[in-house]
Amino acid sequence: MSVPSRDLGRRAFLARMGVLGAAAAVPALVAPSATATPSALSPLVGLLRPVLAELSRDTLRGLVVMVCPGPDAYSRAQGTPRAEAGALEARGDDFMIAALDGFVPFPDQLATPLAAALATAVDDIGLPLPTGLLAPLFPPVWTLDRVLLELLENDEALPLSLVVALLLNVVATQVNPLALTGPFLAPFARLSLEQKCRAFELLEGPDAELVALLDAGLPEPLRSSISGLLTFLAGALLEFSAFGSYNEWGVYDASARTVTERPVGWQLSGYQPDGVVDGWADFIGYYQDRTEVQA
Amino acid sequence: MRDVIVIGAGGGGPVVAKELAARGLDVLILEAGPRHADPDRDWTHYENDANNPLTGFLRFGPAGREAPAWYRETPQNSFIWQLSGVGGTTQHYFGNCPRAYPGVFQGYDGADRDAYDTDHLFPFGYEELAPYFEWVEATLPVQTAAMGTKEQVFFRGCEGIGLPVQTTKTTTEDSFRPQQNAILQPGGFAGKVTGRDDPRLRYPQATGCTFCGYCMQGCSKPAGAPRNLAAKRSTDNSYVPMALTAPSWAAGGRAAELIADAVVTRIHTTERGGETVADGVTWRVGATGETHREDARVVVLAAGCTESPRLWLNSRLPNPNDWVGRGYTDHFFDWVIGLFDEDTGSTRGAASAARAEFPGRGGMENVGLTPGLQQFAAVFSDSGIRGHYANGRGQEGPWDGAAGRMIGPELKDALMNGVDRLLNILVITDDDVEAQNRVTLSALPADEHGPVPKVAFHQRKRSARTLRNREFVSARAAETLRAAGARKVVRVDWPPLLLHVQSSMRMGASDADSVLDANAEARWVKRLFIADNSALANSLGGPNPTLTSQALATRTAEKIFQTYFGGDPWVHAEAPVVSTDARVTAALT
Known part of the structure; x- marks a missing residue:
């Protein structure tokens, strides 16, 4: 089967974002139906949404084990398996999804063009992809491409976790094109810890080609904002992953205002072994017995 | 028509409100965020529940916790850690109250006079502010901090690098000391008992600081204590209760009115006698979206270093020298972590x-x-990831390896x-006022209160003195940890963490680079005063800003009373009432 070059480019890019691989399990999404009309796309959007949610989760699992590796497959894949509990036992992935999708006050006016920029860009950034890797794996992707655009352009509240996931996966394949295939849904989750760090280096730098790609999708006067935004985002993703993977969120019962079991971060750190206190017997006295000083 | 409307119930606004309520003026305080009137019901001691910047009860956002936090544009890796709500950022502060260094004031003639930000001095002398320091120190009150294990470890390190001990409030040389802090010293069983629901740890068997370790989560200890006797003297525990109960402790006092969930969206002005004069405000009620307008003889802006310039710009007030929002200082913090083979008591007692x-x-x-915040702090870096990439920085020095964030097994093992x-x-840099570090209005979409602020810091292009100072103190921090016995020392190289914030609406001697005159009145809008950290002339040389801001706000209250209400100043003539006074307690309960 011959593949038009634009189609190949789009397919490569969908693959790089992880979307193609994630959608492969839903045949209707990857069927060759170049003539699909907008009305025929609507039900497919409904099919794609959960696929993308899974892709986001898989990507964020790859992220949170960076700051708190544990006895899970994602930590093993990055080359740092640990015996004791880690970010996934602490529900760090759920923490990030809840935070990104529910509470980050990130304007849709910025998130949507960012996602659209990622989704519409052709594969002209960074490393050329080995097309030979793609051709035998996936059928033509016109349908998926159009469904994705439909979703990005029309969803009222685009999950920010998806924007983050698409971004991490594109950068992941820039670092290591071989991450296109392997275990997990997300290319980012397939990277070694060293490669993940390299991906963050590109985000934080930020990498000029990446900036150019994203800037192109943004309306004026936001274009110059993207480079600062990437450095902010790169830092914030790691910082927030660390906060969420070591705090009590995963076992907190908001209605009872208490934890249901000892949080992973407390186990790991030895924090307040008997739980919340009203005080500690740690008052030693005053330095050199001085209880007050003069002006 | 009110006498005075105060915009913001953070570290500074309640000080003006309390002082003027005590003089009998009709004062309205408008606070954008929530009022946590019942901490036992509203608060917990869990760090995510408290400090999550998106969802925590101590966050920067509207009173309704189910609504998203407020978005502010930061076009660089950085984090603005301000809080909305009654008490403002003092809700999670550590209560530290060092005085500004004398060298940052006009007329200082010490041998080290050239070592400071001499282009941006306070437009009066240290001696001028000293009585106001004393007044605030007596009101909060400020005391010498009790010592726990982590203080002992720190002191051992300071002794080890040969620093002398400071035994005065005024700093004159390199030295170390217990904090002078706004945390009531432990009394009774406080600090002597470990436990939960132990009656000995309830007020009045315990008074003052119980060493619970939750300063950052808001202070309501000892359990059962009246609000004005909570250990940490955040303004929600000190100045706000005094403002609301003024008639009970001040002869001729009048209770201030406090409205929370009220975001001021505009300061109104009128032209009077050839001058622009502030004459009122409009605010929006968060819960309903209703707007209200009220007039006042004097308006006091105290919304904070980021929000005060935003409100100024959104109100289209004059800005002829373009210094509104400029000159933002942040002490360009850094963070150095020492790992020990012994108990350091890091999570016990007052946070610092x-x-x-x-x-x-x-x-x-x-x-x-606490553990989550500890790891947040260890990952917050402008120097990339240790051992992987340096992001163009990665300084080396008396710490181990290159500066940068820890990741993976190293990060986990550290905890x-x-x-x-x-x-x-915490490395606290004496940083210079620089025009490039500033608040403007963002091009990103406005929120329901108007265009949002954009806070730009050019951390890699700070002045040579700022960068040099930061390297100096970071090295001393690492040496101190080693001298205290640390086995491993990591320098993180933080990007800007906007927590100590100063001088974005600064007062100054020159009208070319300041917004306020020496009385903290706006140069181009009469009857408009600023009483938050943004009014400070500079970064104070490094001391934590709250005390100096509160001393200045006290002085500003006097200037308002003298200039526009025909009154006499009181700080030189009277003795202050301490905020723990039994009359305040009785009026609250």
Whole structure:
């Protein structure tokens, strides 16, 4: 089967974002139906949404084990398996999804063009992809491409976790094109810890080609904002992953205002072994017995 | 028509409100965020529940916790850690109250006079502010901090690098000391008992600081204590209760009115006698979206270093020299972590009860954090990831390896060594006022209160003095941890963490680079005063800003009373009432 070059480019890019691989399990999404009309796309959007949610989760699992590796497959894949509990036992992935999708006050006016920029860009950034890797794996992707655009352009509240996931996966394949295939849904989750760090280096730098790609999708006067935004985002993703993977969120019962079991971060750190206190017997006295000083 | 409307119930606004309510003026305080009137019901001691910047009860957002936090544009890796709500950022502050260094004031003639930000001095002398320091120190009150394990470890390090002890409130040389802090000293069983629901740890069997370790989560200890007797003197525990109960403790006093969930969206002005004069405000009720307008004889802007310039710009007030929002200082913090083979008590006691001073360069203090925040702090870096990439920085020095964030096994192992077997030192830089570090209005979409602020910091292009100072203090911090016995020392190289914020609406001697005159009145809008940290002339040389801001706000209250209400000043003539006074307690309960 011959593949038009634009189609190949789009397919490569969908693959790089992880979307193609994630959608492969839903045949209707990857069927060759170049003539699909907008009305025929609507039900497919409904099919794609959960696929993308899974892709986001898989990507964020790859992220949170960076700051708190544990006895899970994602930590093993990055080359740092640990015996004791880690970010996934602490529900760090759920923490990030809840935070990104529910509470980050990130304007849709910025998130949507960012996602659209990622989704519409052709594969002209960074490393050329080995097309030979793609051709035998996936059928033509016109349908998926159009469904994705439909979703990005029309969803009222685009999950920010998806924007983050698409971004991490594109950068992941820039670092290591071989991450296109392997275990997990997300290319980012397939990277070694060293490669993940390299991906963050590109985000934080930020990498000029990446900036150019994203800037192109943004309306004026936001274009110059993207480079600062990437450095902010790169830092914030790691910082927030660390906060969420070591705090009590995963076992907190908001209605009872208490934890249901000892949080992973407390186990790991030895924090307040008997739980919340009203005080500690740690008052030693005053330095050199001085209880007050003069002006 | 009110006498005075105060915009913002954070560290500064309630000081003006309390002082003027005590003089009998009709004062309205408008606070954008929530009022946590019942901490036992509203608060917990869990760090995510409290400090999550998106969802925590101590966050920067509307009163309704189900609504998203407020978005502010930061076009660089950085984090603005301000809080909305009654008490403002003092709700999670550590209560530290060092005085500004004398060298940052006009007329200072010490041998080190050239070591400071001499282009941006306060437009009056240190001696001028000293009585106001004393007044606030007596009101909060400020006391010498009690010592716990982590203070002992810090002092051992300071002794080890040969620093002398400071035994005065005024700093004159490189030295270390217990903090002078706004935390009531432990009494009764406080600090002597470990436990939960132990009656000995309830007020009045325990008074003052119980060493619970939750400063950052808001202070309501000892359990059962009246609000004005909670250990940490955040303004929700000190100045706000005094403002609301003024008639009970001040002869001729009049209770201030406090409205929370009220976001001021505009300061109104009129032209009078050839001058622009502030004459009222409009605010929006968060819960309903209704707007209200009220007039006042004087308006006091105290919304904070980021929001005050935003409100100024959104109100289209004059800005002829373009210094509104400029000159933002943040002490360009850094963070150094020492790992020990012994108990350091990092999570016990007041979060930071010991400090060292390096006048002309800055200072440093020990800090204990809960596990999630500890790891947040260890990952917050502008130097990439240690051992992987340096992001163009990665300084080397008396710490181990290159500066940068820890990741993976190194990060996890650092915490698994024990959250109470590490000690953090916060590096506090004496940083210069620079025009490039500033607040403008963002091009991103406005929120329901108008265009949002954009806070730009050019951390890699700070002045040579600022960068030099930061390297100096960071090295002292690492040496101190080693001298205290740390086995491993990591310098994180933080990007800007906007927590100590100053001078974005600065007062100054020159009308070319300041917004306020020496009375903290706006140069181009009469009857408009600023009483938050943004009014400070500079970064104070490094000392934590709240005390100086509150001293200045006290002085500003006097200037308002003298200038527009025909009254006499009182700080030189009277003795202050302490905020723990029994009359305040009785009026609250």
